[in-house]
Amino acid sequence: MGSDFxxxxxxxxxxxxxxxxxxxxxxxxxxxFECYQKPYPVTALQSTNDIGFGTDxxxxxGIDTSGNGSQVYYFETTPxxxxxxxxxxxxxxxxxxxxxARLTKEGWQAILVIPLSTMRLRAGGQQTWRMNFIRxxxxxxxxxxxxxxxxxxxxxxxxxxxFTDAQFWPxxxxxxxxxxGVVRAKPHAEIFGLLSTGGARHLFQQANSTFLPxxxxxxxxxxxxxxxxxxxxxxxxxxxxSNVEIDQVTIAPSEFQRAxxxxxxxxxxxxxxxxxxxxxxxxxxxxxxxIFYSPDVGPFxxxxxxxGTFGDQSFGLLHFEGFNQVTNSDFNGTxxxxxxxxxxxxxxxxxxxxxxxxxxxxxxxxxEIGATALDVSTGISGGFSQSWEAGSFVPDLHRAQDFDSxxxxxxxxxxxxxxxxxxxxxxxPMLGYTSxxxxxxxxxxxxxxxxxxxxxxxxxxxxxxxxxxxxGAIHQSDFGITTTVALKNQLTLSVDxxxxxLRSYATQAPTASDTCRSPSIPRSSYTxxxxxxxxxxQQYSNLGLTLGYRDGTPFxxxxxxxxxPFGGSYLHQYSSSLSxxxxxxxxxxxxxxxxxxxxxxxxxxxxxxxxxxSDALSSDSNVSLEYRVVSGNIPFETQPPGANLAxxxxxxxxxxxxxxxxxxxxxxxQTLNRFIVKxxxxxxxGAGT
Numbered sequence: 001m002g003s004d005f006x007x008x009x010x011x012x013x014x015x016x017x018x019x020x021x022x023x024x025x026x027x028x029x030x031x032x033f034e035c036y037q038k039p040y041p042v043t044a045l046q047s048t049n050d051i052g053f054g055t056d057x058x059x060x061x062g063i064d065t066s067g068n069g070s071q072v073y074y075f076e077t078t079p080x081x082x083x084x085x086x087x088x089x090x091x092x093x094x095x096x097x098x099x100x101a102r103l104t105k106e107g108w109q110a111i112l113v114i115p116l117s118t119m120r121l122r123a124g125g126q127q128t129w130r131m132n133f134i135r136x137x138x139x140x141x142x143x144x145x146x147x148x149x150x151x152x153x154x155x156x157x158x159x160x161x162x163f164t165d166a167q168f169w170p171x172x173x174x175x176x177x178x179x180x181g182v183v184r185a186k187p188h189a190e191i192f193g194l195l196s197t198g199g200a201r202h203l204f205q206q207a208n209s210t211f212l213p214x215x216x217x218x219x220x221x222x223x224x225x226x227x228x229x230x231x232x233x234x235x236x237x238x239x240x241x242s243n244v245e246i247d248q249v250t251i252a253p254s255e256f257q258r259a260x261x262x263x264x265x266x267x268x269x270x271x272x273x274x275x276x277x278x279x280x281x282x283x284x285x286x287x288x289x290x291i292f293y294s295p296d297v298g299p300f301x302x303x304x305x306x307x308g309t310f311g312d313q314s315f316g317l318l319h320f321e322g323f324n325q326v327t328n329s330d331f332n333g334t335x336x337x338x339x340x341x342x343x344x345x346x347x348x349x350x351x352x353x354x355x356x357x358x359x360x361x362x363x364x365x366x367x368e369i370g371a372t373a374l375d376v377s378t379g380i381s382g383g384f385s386q387s388w389e390a391g392s393f394v395p396d397l398h399r400a401q402d403f404d405s406x407x408x409x410x411x412x413x414x415x416x417x418x419x420x421x422x423x424x425x426x427x428x429p430m431l432g433y434t435s436x437x438x439x440x441x442x443x444x445x446x447x448x449x450x451x452x453x454x455x456x457x458x459x460x461x462x463x464x465x466x467x468x469x470x471x472g473a474i475h476q477s478d479f480g481i482t483t484t485v486a487l488k489n490q491l492t493l494s495v496d497x498x499x500x501x502l503r504s505y506a507t508q509a510p511t512a513s514d515t516c517r518s519p520s521i522p523r524s525s526y527t528x529x530x531x532x533x534x535x536x537x538q539q540y541s542n543l544g545l546t547l548g549y550r551d552g553t554p555f556x557x558x559x560x561x562x563x564x565p566f567g568g569s570y571l572h573q574y575s576s577s578l579s580x581x582x583x584x585x586x587x588x589x590x591x592x593x594x595x596x597x598x599x600x601x602x603x604x605x606x607x608x609x610x611x612x613x614s615d616a617l618s619s620d621s622n623v624s625l626e627y628r629v630v631s632g633n634i635p636f637e638t639q640p641p642g643a644n645l646a647x648x649x650x651x652x653x654x655x656x657x658x659x660x661x662x663x664x665x666x667x668x669x670q671t672l673n674r675f676i677v678k679x680x681x682x683x684x685x686g687a688g689t
Contacts, residue, residue, distance in 0.1 A: 005135060006148035008160075009486075010451045014144045016040075016107075020133040022061070024174065027183075029114040031075075033059040035135065037107030043138035044079035044101075045554050045581040048616040049652075050094070052587065053084040054157035055554040057138050059110050060084075063119060064130035064166040068343040070273075070314040071120050071230070072163045076134075077101055079108040080584070082619065087688060088163040089120075089307075091261075091268045095686035096656070116176070116183040118689050120230040120308070125176055130169035130343075134161050141490060141552035142456070150412035151379070154457065157552045167345050185232075186685030187225045190265070192240055193681075194218055198674035204241050205665075207298030211672070212325045214241070214299055222265045224689075231308030234318075236266040241299040242665070242676055251593060251608045251630060251639045252573070253566055255502055255525070255540045256435040259287040260295040266320070267294040269688060270307030273316035276339035276350035277370055279383050280419050281404040284443055284463030284478045285498065286435040289402060289423075291366045291387055292335040292354045293433035298324060300331075314339045329360035333431055348372045348383070356430040362392035364430035368402075379410040393430050400426045402434070413450045419443040425470055425529030438527035439467035439475050456486040469503070471532045475525075477501040492551055496544035498564075506534035539565040542573075554581035567636065569599040587614045597634045606632040606641070620652040642670025656682035 005014040017036035024030065037057070046052040053076070060076030072088040077099035087093035095118035101110040121127065133146040143160055145152065149168035154160060176183055196216060204214040220238035227233055241264070250258075262268055274292055281288045300322030307316035314337075321332035337352040353367035372383030382405070389400035401424050408417035425438035443465035451457050461482045469475040480498035487493075505528025506521050514521055516534035528535065544562035551558065560575035572595070579589035591610040596603065607630070614624035628644045649661040660678040664671050 005133075005144040005146050007142055008145050008148075008152060008154045009142040009457050011150075011457070012451065016137065016144070018059075018133075018135050018144060018146075020059075020061075020146065022131075024116070026176075027116060029061075029063075029112075029116060031061045031112040031114070031133075033110045033112075033133070033135070034104075035059060035107040035109065037137065040137060040139035042079050042103060042108055043554065044082075045584055046078060046082050046616070047080060047584045047619060048622045049083045049619055050085075051614075051616065051622060052554075052581075054136065054160070054552060055138060055581065056080070056082070056136075057108070058084070058136045060134045060161070061112060061114075062130075062132040062134060062161060062166065062169065064169060065119050065121050065127070066230075066309055066312075066314075067128050067130060067171070068312050068341045069164070069166045069345065070309050070339070070341065072166045073119050074134075074161060075099075075112055075114055077110050077112060079103060079110070081110070086163075089270050089272055090688035091263070091271065092265055093686075093688035095119075095689050117185050118686060120185065120689075121176060121183045123229050127174045127176055128171050129174055130166050131172045132165070132169040136160075138553050141486075141550065151410055157556075167343075184229050185226050185689040188223070188682070188684040188687060188689060190222045190683075190687070191681045192220050192678055194220075194240060194242065194676060194678045196242075196674055196676045198672075200672040201674040201676075203672055203674070204299060206326050207296055207324075208326060210326065214325060217241075224269060227306070228308070228310075230310060231306065232270070234266060234269050234303075234305040234307065236303045238301060239264060239266055239303070240678065242662075242678065251595065251606055252575075253571065253595065253634070253636065255500075255567070256286050257433070259293075259433060262294045264294070265687070266303045266305065266318075267297070270305065270316045273307050273309075273314045273339070274318065274335055274337040274352065276314070276337050276348075276352055277368065277385050279370065279372055279385055279404065280406050280417055280443070280445070281385060281402070281421065282435060282443075283421075283465040283467065283476055284445065285480060285500070287433065289404075289432070289434050291352060291368055291429045291432040292337075293431060296431045296433070297333065298322070298326070312341055312343070314341075324358065324360075327358070327360045329358050331356070331358045333357070335431070344374075344376050346374045346376055354429060354431050356393075358393075358430065361430065364389065364391040364393035366390075366429040366432060370404075380408075381410065382407040387427075387429075389427055389429055394426055400424055400428075402427050414446070414448040417445045419445075419465075421467065425527045428526070436467075436476060436526055438469040438529050440469075441465065441467035443467075454487075456488050458483070458485045460484075469527070469532075470529055471535075473503055473532075473535060474501060474537070475503050490550045490553070492546075492548040494544070494546040494548075496542070496546070496562075498542050498544070500540040501537055502540055502567075503535060503537045504528075505532050505536075509533055538567040540567060541565050542571075544573075555579070566597070569597040569634075569636070571598075572596040585616045587616075588612075595634060597636075599635070604632065604634050606630065606634050606639070617651075620654075621650065623647075623649045640670070645671045656686075658682065 005018045019034045021032045056078040074086045076084045081101045135144040202213045203211045223235045225233045303320035305318035334355040339350040341348045349371045356364045366389045368387035370385030374381040384405040387402045394400045403422045406419045422440040446462045449459035464479040467476045478500040482496045484494040504523045504525040542564040546560040548558045562573040575593040594607040610628040612626040646664040658680040
């Protein structure tokens with residue numbers, strides 16, 4: 001079915017032949033690849049499923065069963081038959097499917113067998129899907145695609161392929177059996193048992209990243225039941241929060257709150273349906289605002305959710321409740337999201353909202369509506385979103401809203417987007433993510449990219465913003481240009497100059513003994529309304545240089561340096577990372593990062609040293625050890641110094657059950673003296689289906 005692939009990285013037709021074939025019956029989809037690779041060695045060093053994607057050669061198929069980008073799936077395999085998969089509606093997608101591969105004289109071949117029940121298929125015999133075939137070559141760190149549009153994106157390593165490219169895939173007609181029991185996903189249940197020991201066995205991470213005592217949960221359950229082919233009920237009782245699977249520790253300073261990645265099954269399934277607004281809604285270098293940000297929900301007790309799609313529409317509705325150990329309060333929340341989107345994305349209309357209650361903080365209700373329109377032929381687009389916040393959590397109702405609008409154009413090699421944003425002083429949803437409030441003004445983003453005769457690829461991104469607060473002063477202003485050039489010898493150079501201003505205010509009126517000049521007076525850059533005590537404008541700028549070698553291969557090396565003013569300090573930042581695949585089992589990586597801060601003649605520093613080793617014991621089993629040390633202290637740095645040892649063993653059994661054995665936790669800033677054994681009993685279909 002597929003030939004004449006295009007090189008997405010260099011944006012020219014591929015020089016390596018790739019042929020793909022697809023068949024299906026009433027139960028499975030069968031995809032075969034034939035890859036010519038004689039000029040380059042075949043790379044197949046990974047041996048455990050779902051680990052190390054993007055560093056080996058791979059082929060894959062992309063399937064959009066919704067036709068409008070709301071349910072997009074990728075299935076990939078390597079020359080060693082190692083499997084990977086991803087779904088746009090669930091970050092923990094783990095279906096049951098198979099893949100085989102073998103080397104040939106010309107390169108390698110692979111066959112993927114994908115049960116139809118692993119994907120959400122619309123009811124009805126005749127269906128229209130979007131489909132694409134992809135390939136990655138590790139020796140050159142290049143990506144190929146059968147479907148091609150000049151607006152399609154490339155990325156390094158595991159960041160490619162992207163779900164948004166589905167809008168450029170061709171339509172295919174598929175006739176599905178009318179027996180819904182064959183193609184509908186089976187109900188899935190996970191019941192976990194957890195045993196722990198050690199002096200820190202009762203310490204768990206809260207929503208504010210602190211570790212506080214929590215009652216141990218020896219048992220809990222997660223459940224997913226299909227109500228129709230494309231709509232699921234999701235429930236959880238006493239969900240686990242032992243953090244055995246994540247590591248989000250960093251020492252890089254940031255003037256804004258960091259956006260974390262959600263990993264809990266209840267929140268990940270159908271997460272995109274609850275946050276349908278993908279429009280730009282922030283400054284040049286800050287994450288987009290959202291009104292439901294699930295990492296704000298700490299350990300909770302139970303939850304229920306209905307999520308899915310019908311026609312060109314998707315929706316989600318959830319409720320959860322729990323107890324907050326930080327404030328000793330009961331809490332509960334309800335969130336919803338709805339989206340209507342045409343297949344070519346020429347029209348998107350959405351609404352979402354959150355009703356939150358905390359017995360100490362009060363009640364908070366936030367609702368949003370929005371729409372975007374796109375002229376497919378010219379690439380011209382525009383849109384708006386408006387959200388309102390009310391409740392006892394909001395001190396001034398008429399000053400709690402967020403209005404965003406944008407207008408832009410996306411062409412073959414460049415994109416221009418202009419944004420107007422107006423966030424009122426008291427806007428800040430209790431369960432949302434808002435980097436800064438009390439701003440009104442404009443932002444602009446311009447991106448250009450492609451390939452030159454002497455490069456493999458290049459990309460230039462420029463961003464600028466200028467926002468005022470209600471006092472008439474500039475609250476935030478930024479300008480930056482990032483230029484990345486990848487050479488044909490696999491060297492990558494990135495230059496990133498940024499210049500920014502941020503205004504902060506005292507959170508209370510200064511006293512005679514605590515004047516505006518006092519360094520101990522509490523300050524906030526979020527808002528100074530209504531009094532705007534003690535205004536202070538500081539510069540947050542940086543000149544960053546990054547040199548990478550063989551990024552996107554099993555042997556990358558990256559070095560970085562940056563310097564510039566950061567508030568009242570001047571920073572020198574260093575970063576370095578190296579990873580090596582030693583045979584097909586062992587992986588070794590090291591990080592060495594540091595920051596020097598100079599403030600009023602006083603020099604302070606903080607350093608991160610990290611060593612990790614993992615052993616791929618089998619295709620579904622691995623063990624890893626990580627030792628991390630954060631030393632030194634910078635006054636404004638949020639990461640406390642300390643040492644952390646984490647040892648993890650994971651095995652997925654043939655019956656679908658899972659075993660975790662872990663000491664410490666990767667999410668802690670210092671070693672937690674605790675040993676955890678967690679066993680998950682799985683029933684029914686694959687997780688996330």
